[in-house]
Amino acid sequence: MSELYISFSSSQGKGTWILVRGDQIWLKDGNLPTGNKDVLPRFESDANAVKVGHWQGRPVWMIEWPDRNSDPEMGDFFSLRTLMESGDDALFQLAGRGVQLATFFRTHRFCGQCGARMRVVQDELATHCDHCQHRCYPRISPSMIVAVKKGKQLLLGHSPRHRAEVYSTLAGFTEPGESMEDTVRREVMEEVGLKVHNIRYISSQNWPFPHSMMVGFIADYHSGEIDIDFNELSDAQFFDVDALPLLPPHGTIARQLIDLAITEIRQQQ
Ligand SMILES: [Zn+2]
Numbered sequence: 189m190s191e192l193y194i195s196f197s198s199s200q201g202k203g204t205w206i207l208v209r210g211d212q213i214w215l216k217d218g219n220l221p222t223g224n225k226d227v228l229p230r231f232e233s234d235a236n237a238v239k240v241g242h243w244q245g246r247p248v249w250m251i252e253w254p255d256r257n258s259d260p261e262m263g264d265f266f267s268l269r270t271l272m273e274s275g276d277d278a279l280f281q282l283a284g285r286g287v288q289l290a291t292f293f294r295t296h297r298f299c300g301q302c303g304a305r306m307r308v309v310q311d312e313l314a315t316h317c318d319h320c321q322h323r324c325y326p327r328i329s330p331s332m333i334v335a336v337k338k339g340k341q342l343l344l345g346h347s348p349r350h351r352a353e354v355y356s357t358l359a360g361f362t363e364p365g366e367s368m369e370d371t372v373r374r375e376v377m378e379e380v381g382l383k384v385h386n387i388r389y390i391s392s393q394n395w396p397f398p399h400s401m402m403v404g405f406i407a408d409y410h411s412g413e414i415d416i417d418f419n420e421l422s423d424a425q426f427f428d429v430d431a432l433p434l435l436p437p438h439g440t441i442a443r444q445l446i447d448l449a450i451t452e453i454r455q456q457q
Pocket residue numbers: 299300301302303304317318319320321322
């Protein structure tokens with residue numbers, strides 16, 4: 189057993205604790221619990237606490253709550269989405285890391301190549317198979333997200349997955365062999381049948397639902413007529429920046445790209 193894994197029952201470490209249940213995090217008085225393991229609710233588990241980094245000079249430990257159907261006392265579980273919308277970016281980032289790593293360790297206990305049990309590597313975040321030397325790292329899936337401008341208009345789509353009538357930027361996962369710019373061109377063509385150019389990188393956001401890396405761009409419309417892929421979108425339109433629909437919440441990279449594109453369009457007028 190590696191030193192990255194310590195037995196929960198024998199843990200003497202003080203630090204910040206991420207107690208994960210599915211995609212939820214346990215908070216005490218609105219914060220991640222800090223101290224020794226006594227700050228956590230008592231529970232029976234053979235799970236191990238995993239040291240997943242440092243934060244504000246303290247080690248961060250992650251452990252999974254053993255029973256998805258039972259609730260501990262003295263606190264509540266909060267979904268990652270709730271934490272994101274709370275606007276506490278540091279808490280959201282740390283919680284997202286905990287949930288992603290919990291998922292990784294839970295789904296990589298056995299080797300995908302030979303089926304033997306894997307062990308946690310000591311000096312990096314990875315699992316390793318001593319039988320066939322296969323090594324796995326936490327999966328991060330790059331995907332592009334793009335705001336497309338056309339004159340004083342912005343291209344926005346409505347997805348069946350979106351809440352209510354929210355319209356947002358187009359997004360899609362990168363495929364093997366593609367650059368991020370290739371993904372932008374392909375996804376926009378596939379989803380709405382348009383050709384874009386002047387693709388410019390803006391920023392990125394780790395998106396732990398469940399393990400995406402959203403890479404954000406602004407692009408200009410080049411040519412074509414909107415032809416919606418209804419498997420992906422229920423609607424897509426060019427909206428005048430003075431008559432926009434309901435937009436994604438602040439704190440999302442989609443909203444950041446939309447706000448920046450609106451500013452650029454207004455400056456060009
Ligand atoms: Zn193996």
